[in-house]
Every structure is written in structure tokens, then in C-alpha cells.
Amino acid sequence: MKVKILMFFLRILSNKKGGLILEPRYECNCCVCQHRFYASKSIFQTWGDHEHGMGTCPSCKTVLNLTFDPDTNEFITKIWIDFVNERNVANG
Numbered sequence: 001m002k003v004k005i006l007m008f009f010l011r012i013l014s015n016k017k018g019g020l021i022l023e024p025r026y027e028c029n030c031c032v033c034q035h036r037f038y039a040s041k042s043i044f045q046t047w048g049d050h051e052h053g054m055g056t057c058p059s060c061k062t063v064l065n066l067t068f069d070p071d072t073n074e075f076i077t078k079i080w081i082d083f084v085n086e087r088n089v090a091n092g
């Protein structure tokens, strides 16, 4: 539940600044269909909170969690609902 509210807020923030700032884009590999695409960091990820990214695969349309990996400069993808379920277990 907490994660849902956070992601809703994140989407408002990212829509607001959409188009105003040219952000660097990083590669992702869809964990469902292996399609490679590009995404930019969420505002939380620019602050170093690497797990808080979200995106939709342009090929299979799966909603994904995008965790930024600073070692490879790529996003690691995970099916969104799996990420939320893991989070809920971790947070009790």
C-alpha cells in the first residue's frame, strides 16, 4: 500500500517535469519478453534511491519495476506486482 502511494506521487512528479529537462536514458532488458528499451531515472533514482523506478515495456506492455544498477548503468527489470509483493513481505 505504501509503495502504491509512493509510485502514484512519483508519476505526478515525473509528468510535471516531462519535456522540460532532457534526461539521460539508460538501457533496460524486459524480464518478460527480453525486449531492450530505454528509460530515464525517476526523481527518486536521481537522489540515489535506486529501486524506485517504474516503466511499461513498449513491446509486451508489462508494467515493470526498474531498479537502477549504478555498476552497469542499466535498469534491472522486475514484473511490477512481484516487486510489490516482495516489498510487502519485507515490510511486514
Ligand SMILES: [Zn+2]
Residues within 6 Å of the ligand: 030, 031, 032, 033, 034, 035, 057, 058, 059, 060, 061, 062
Ligand atoms: Zn516486454
